Amino acid sequence: MSNVLRGFSLAFAAFREQARAEKAHIGNFWFGVLSKLIYNTMFLLFIDQLYARVGHFAGYSKNDFLFLYLTSQLGFYICYYGIFFPMQRLVQIVRNGNFDLLLLKPVPHRSFMYIQGMQPYDLIFTAAPSVAILAFLINWGTLQITLGSLLLGLVVWTSGIVICNTIVFVLALPVFKTGDATDTLSTFYSISSIGQMPYSHLPGFLKIAALVVFPQIIIAGAASEVMLMKADMIGVTTLIATVAVVSIFAVNLLWRYALRNYTSVSS
Amino acid sequence: MSAIEAHNLRKTYRSRGNKKVLSGLFKPDWQYKHAVEDVSFTIKRGEAVAFLGPNGAGKTTTTKMLTGLIYPSAGDLHVLGYTPFDRNYEFLRRIGLVMGNRAGLNWDLSARQSFELLQKIYDIPRRVFAARVKELTELLAVKDMLDTQVRRLSLGERMKLELIGAILHDPEILFLDEPTIGLDIASKNSVREFMRYLHKKGKTLLLTSHDMNDIAEVCERVIVINHGLIMYDNSMQTLNKQYADIRYARMEFSDKTPTREFLQKHGKVVSLVNNTAVLGVNKAQTMRVASAIADKFPLQDITIEQVPLEVIISDLYSRK
Numbered sequence: 001m002s003n004v005l006r007g008f009s010l011a012f013a014a015f016r017e018q019a020r021a022e023k024a025h026i027g028n029f030w031f032g033v034l035s036k037l038i039y040n041t042m043f044l045l046f047i048d049q050l051y052a053r054v055g056h057f058a059g060y061s062k063n064d065f066l067f068l069y070l071t072s073q074l075g076f077y078i079c080y081y082g083i084f085f086p087m088q089r090l091v092q093i094v095r096n097g098n099f100d101l102l103l104l105k106p107v108p109h110r111s112f113m114y115i116q117g118m119q120p121y122d123l124i125f126t127a128a129p130s131v132a133i134l135a136f137l138i139n140w141g142t143l144q145i146t147l148g149s150l151l152l153g154l155v156v157w158t159s160g161i162v163i164c165n166t167i168v169f170v171l172a173l174p175v176f177k178t179g180d181a182t183d184t185l186s187t188f189y190s191i192s193s194i195g196q197m198p199y200s201h202l203p204g205f206l207k208i209a210a211l212v213v214f215p216q217i218i219i220a221g222a223a224s225e226v227m228l229m230k231a232d233m234i235g236v237t238t239l240i241a242t243v244a245v246v247s248i249f250a251v252n253l254l255w256r257y258a259l260r261n262y263t264s265v266s267s
Numbered sequence: 268m269s270a271i272e273a274h275n276l277r278k279t280y281r282s283r284g285n286k287k288v289l290s291g292l293f294k295p296d297w298q299y300k301h302a303v304e305d306v307s308f309t310i311k312r313g314e315a316v317a318f319l320g321p322n323g324a325g326k327t328t329t330t331k332m333l334t335g336l337i338y339p340s341a342g343d344l345h346v347l348g349y350t351p352f353d354r355n356y357e358f359l360r361r362i363g364l365v366m367g368n369r370a371g372l373n374w375d376l377s378a379r380q381s382f383e384l385l386q387k388i389y390d391i392p393r394r395v396f397a398a399r400v401k402e403l404t405e406l407l408a409v410k411d412m413l414d415t416q417v418r419r420l421s422l423g424e425r426m427k428l429e430l431i432g433a434i435l436h437d438p439e440i441l442f443l444d445e446p447t448i449g450l451d452i453a454s455k456n457s458v459r460e461f462m463r464y465l466h467k468k469g470k471t472l473l474l475t476s477h478d479m480n481d482i483a484e485v486c487e488r489v490i491v492i493n494h495g496l497i498m499y500d501n502s503m504q505t506l507n508k509q510y511a512d513i514r515y516a517r518m519e520f521s522d523k524t525p526t527r528e529f530l531q532k533h534g535k536v537v538s539l540v541n542n543t544a545v546l547g548v549n550k551a552q553t554m555r556v557a558s559a560i561a562d563k564f565p566l567q568d569i570t571i572e573q574v575p576l577e578v579i580i581s582d583l584y585s586r587k
Contacts, residue, residue, distance in 0.1 A: 024376065
C-alpha cells in the first residue's frame with residue numbers, strides 16, 4: 001500500500017514539475033492551444049460541408065462521423081501527449097546523455113520517463129475545448145450504442161493505445177543502438193491522420209497493417225465501429241486485444257534489450 | 268570496509284567493420300574494441316580517489332560501470348555490496364553522480380523546484396530537506412539563486428546547484444566527472460572546498476578531472492588508467508615522492524638565450540620559448556646548475572619549483 005501511495009505521490013510531483021515547466025513559456029503555450037483549436041474548427045467545417053452534399057459517407061451519417069472524430073481525437077491526445085512526447089524526449093535524453101541521470105534515480109524508470117515526458121497542462125487545455133465542442137455537436141440519443149458495444153469498443157480503443165505505444169517505442173528504439181531516432185519517430189506523427197478512416201471499409205491489407213503499422217485506425221476507426229455496432233464486434237475485439245497483450249510482452253522485452261545495449265554517450 | 272570492489276572488469280564494444288549498406292547486412296565483419304580491458308581495484312569507504320587518464324583511456328566507461336549505467340562485458344563488480352547494474356533502489360539512493368557536462372536540473376524551472384522533485388524521488392523528510400538545502404546553499408554561496416530560473420544562472424552558479432542536487436539525498440559515494448569544467452577560478456575553488464568538506468564528512472569520492480588542481484586539493488589516492496588498463500594505483504604522497512628529487516628551474520634570460528643543446532648538458536629541457544627556459548634538474552644540483560648557466564647567460568629572473576602534477580601525470584600516461 002505504501003508503495004502505491006509513494007507511486008502516486010511521485011507521479012504527482014513529476015506532473016507538477018512538468019506543468020510548471022510548460023507554464024514557464026506561457027505565450028508559446030497559448031499559441032499551441034490556439035493552433036490545435038483552429039485545426040479542429042477547420043476540420044469540423046469540412047465535415048459540415050461534406051455532409052451538406054452527401055447524406056452518408058462510407059456508411060457513416062454525419063452524427064456517426066462526429067462520434068468517430070471524437071474517438072479519434074481522444075486517442076490522438078493520449079497518443080500524442082502521453083506516448084509520442086515522452087518518446088521524443090527519450091530520444092533527446094539518450095542523445096544528450098541525460099538518460100544517465102534518469103537511470104540513476106530510484107524510480108521505476110520507464111513509468112517515470114513517460115510521466116516526465118507528458119505535458120499534462122498542455123494536454124488538458126488543448127484537448128478540453130476540442131473534445132467539449134465535439135461532444136456538444138454529437139446527437140448522443142441517435143447513436144446506435146449499447147452497454148455491451150460500448151465496453152467492447154473501450155477494449156478496442158485501449159488495445160489500440162497499447163499497440164500504439166509499442167509501435168512508437170519500436171520507432172524510438174534505434175536511438176539506443178545508433179544514437180538517433182528523431183526521423184524514425186516522426187513517421188508516426190505523419191501517419192496519424194489515417195485514424196479518421198472507417199475501419200470496415202478499408203482493404204484487408206490495411207486492416208492487418210493497422211495492427212502493426214497504423215494503430216490510429218484501431219483507436220479511432222475500429223473502436224468507434226465496434227461501439228456503433230458496425231463491425232463484427234467479438235471478432236474485431238478478440239483479434240485486437242490479443243495483439244495488444246502480445247505487444248505488452250514485446251515492449252517489456254524491448255525495453256530490457258534497450259537498457260542492456262545502452263552505451264551512454266561519451267562525456 | 269570497502270566501498271568499491273572491481274575485479275578484472277572489462278567492457279568490449281562491437282561495431283560493424285563493413286560499412287557498405289547492403290553487403291554489410293550479410294557480412295558485417297564485426298570489430299571488437301576494448302574500452303576497458305582489465306581493471307581491478309578496491310576503494311575503502313571514506314577515501315577520496317582521483318581516477319585519471321587521457322581522453323579515451325576508459326575512465327568514463329569504468330565510472331559508468333561503477334554506477335550501473337552500463338553492463339560490463341566481464342568481471343566482478345560490487346559497490347557498497349550491490350551489483351550496480353541491477354539498479355537496486357537502495358543502491359541508487361546511496362550513490363550520487365555529478366557530471367560537469369550534464370544538466371540534472373530542469374532549465375525552465377528554478378533549482379528549488381527541481382530540488383522539490385528530488386525530495387519526493389529520494390523520500391527525504393521535509394524538515395531534513397529544508398535544513399539540507401539551507402546548509403548546502405549557504406556553503407556554496409548560492410542561497411540567493413535558489414528561486415532563479417536555471418537557464419538564467421551563470422555556469423558557476425548552475426554547477427554549484429547541480430552539485431547540491433546530486434548530494435541532496437546524502438549519498439555515501441559520490442562520483443564526480445569533471446565537476447569544475449568551464450568554471451572560473453573562484454567557482455573552481457569553491458567547488459573544490461566543497462568536495463573537501465564532503466570528504467571530511469566521511470563520503471567516498473571518486474573524482475575524474477583533467478584539472479590537476481582538483482586532484483591535488485581533494486584526493487589522497489590516484490588511479491591512472493590508460494588503454495583500458497590500470498597504469499598506476501597509489502597514494503598521492505607516494506606519487507609526489509617519486510619526483511621529490513627533481514626540481515624545475517624556470518630561467519628568464521636578460522641578454523642572450525642559450526641553445527637547447529647547451530641547456531641539455533645541464534638537465535632535461537622541459538621547454539624553451541623566447542627568452543625563457545624550463546629545465547628539469549636534480550634537487551641537490553639546482554643551485555650549481557643555475558650558477559653555471561648564469562655565468563654564460565645572464566639571468567633576469569629564476570624560479571625553482573616542484574614538478575607540477577600535470578607533468579607527473581602526463582609521465583604516467585606515456586608509460587607503456
